Amino acid sequence: MNSAHELLKLFTATRLHTHKLCEPLEKEDYVVQPIVDVSPPKWHLGHTTWFFEEFLLDKNLPGYQRYHEQYAYVFNSYYESIGARVVRTDRGNLSRPSVDEVYKYRAHVTYHMEQLLKNHWKEELLPILEIGIHHEKQHQELLLTDIKYILGNNPLLPIYGDVKDEVFINSDAQKWQEIPAQIYEIGHSNSEFCYDNEQPKHRVFLESYRISSNLVSCGEWIEFISAGGYKNVMLWHTEGWDWVQKNNITAPMYWYQEGNDWKQYTLNGIQKVDKNSAVTHISYYEAFAFAQWKGMRLPTEFEWEAAQKQFNWGKRWEWTESAYLPYPNYKKPDGALGEYNGKFMVNQKVLRGCSIATPPQHARPTYRNFFHPNLRWQFTSLRLVQSL
Template sequence: MAVRALSEGLAAPLSDADATAQSMADASPAKWHLAHTTWFFETFVLRDHVPGYHLHDERWPFLFNSYYEAEGQRSRRDRRGMMTRPTLAEVLAYRAHVDVAMAEALPALAPAAGAIVALGCHHEEQHQELLVTDILHLFSLNPLEPALWPAARKVPVALPGPIGWIAHPGGTVEIGHDGGGFGFDCEGPRHRALLTPHVIADRTVTNGEWAAFIEDGGYADPAWWLSDGWTWVKSEDIATPLYWERRDGMWTRFGLDGRRAIDPAAPVTHVSFFEADAYAGWAGARLPTESEWEAFAASHDAGDGNQTDAAGPVEPRPAITAPAPFGDVWEWTGSAFRPYPGFRPADGAIGEYNGKFMSGQFVLRGGSCATPRGHARASYRNFFYPHQRWQFTGVRLARDL
């Protein structure tokens, strides 16, 4: 119920129009996120494990199924913004109906169904982050540049010192979920990985450091870019991180608190894998592998940083300790999102959760300021395509020894 309440709290400032619009095919309307997460519980718990349960509306599975082929036909992803009906109020009533049914069903559910409830809660937390970042992208296209959560102007903190480097001697390490507590299927099985000697940065790259990359012509020099990345930069006219603009002689960014001057000490965010890789080359470094990142995270108790506890301002904050806590921005790795040795998808529709996406995407680690607190862990594997950057994505560097 706490998970369910947070979703509604995040959406509370939205009008019906705000919650219905879709800014791009990668994003979904807030109303759809609220309904889809409800559909998940209704379908995979109530329908499948509660005798006598009747769907709230027989037409709605077509609207709110996301990508589960086993569940049949569904509305096209890029047309979710066309759903002016049901209204936001009707979707909230749907949530209330399913919540009541879930509360009644929970005490008698079999362990297998209980595991699906746990998956559904973590699934909804994923959609809470998407809900926030999709709203940010939508509002950035509004000429009024509205703030979802107006906030007082912030006082910049002192710039951090130079990046510190933490050495690892290399050797065999174990990575992946250890089976204790919840973990998504793609986090396992736990297995051994071989690391070469390397160093990893004690914090992520800042806005100020990224501004230096821009001023040095980083976006105009093909020497730093992968071929696909350079094609993307030229075809999409990319010259800055997403939401950055030069106004009155200074760099500004658009955030959930509106348009503000960038904080040079805060982590840079909303950069793609292509940008992260180019910056790393320019800085004389590289992106860490996900094995290196997890070995570092597991051996440095840095907490989970600045993450979402309740509805309210969401933005990365400057690091004031070293090593900096994880969790302000997702950190790109140089690793492709592929199955671990011995991975097997679950049977049935639930088996479509992660395995079918293990192609063409790169792994991110750590969590972000829009991630619900407690959702991520050292073994957590997020993944996006190399051009995508509307999430709170940033950069931690590594170097070979």
């Protein structure tokens, strides 16, 4: 996808999809920040707009005037080399700019991006534009999960709308795929877009193992709860056990018990937990403990990638046993965009796959997501592995 026309179509479709995700919201929903990990929808709208203004328009569109000089301060996320910014915990305190003003900002930047692509396009800008588009796609995923947290922690438990496949049923029979011991190639290699943390392609040797074709089900998770899984210290890392005790964790996020039934909040409203559906909204700590309880383990990210053609993935982010680290011979990009991935390669776990919140044209088998082990507001799940 190198032509300016194709890029313009993808850019326009991406911008419109962000707006579509926000259509069910009330004005008041746009400004809420319940916890540090959840950003207000208004901030997502502004930040993804600032990215194009900062990295493309300001330097490459002749005569371009920034919409507002202070927006770089308001909507910068973590780019230290760009300049000062609003502290992440304070994003929910920004009553101004208003929601209407942020949409005007988006329209301003979108219009001028169209002018850049139509009248002043340079091929050397392609890598930055691609990152900008996929950066907004990443925020679309975060936006939907943040909206779910905002609404799901409101006492009224409001319905967002009809989200297809949020409750994902494992429709195929469970199979265990055996993967032979050998050397495998890992990482992205074709000409399509990828992030720098998916490269360079390299080889790893894997011992033989077998991997589940299905994600762990809610029925299995209920068995884990009933067996005292959240009370058995022997199943947990010390750090995970401290987290369970401190936060009184007794079930996946959004679950609660009503009589003998387990129910959960979904974007479609309260629903009874379907035992055949894939479990979701669990932390790495919980995934590890469950695997211990089953006498199994989580796959490494390399085992996951080597086996991914053998199972149906794409409805849940899947925890792996791998720490988020650079690949051999990884080189961080120059300039501010070098802050995109490289500086986060510490104290986090890799997730593979994608989820129902992942927008079109964004997922691929080599994509590496990463979060701290305690986080579970994303659509996270697990599949199990046994060594042979």
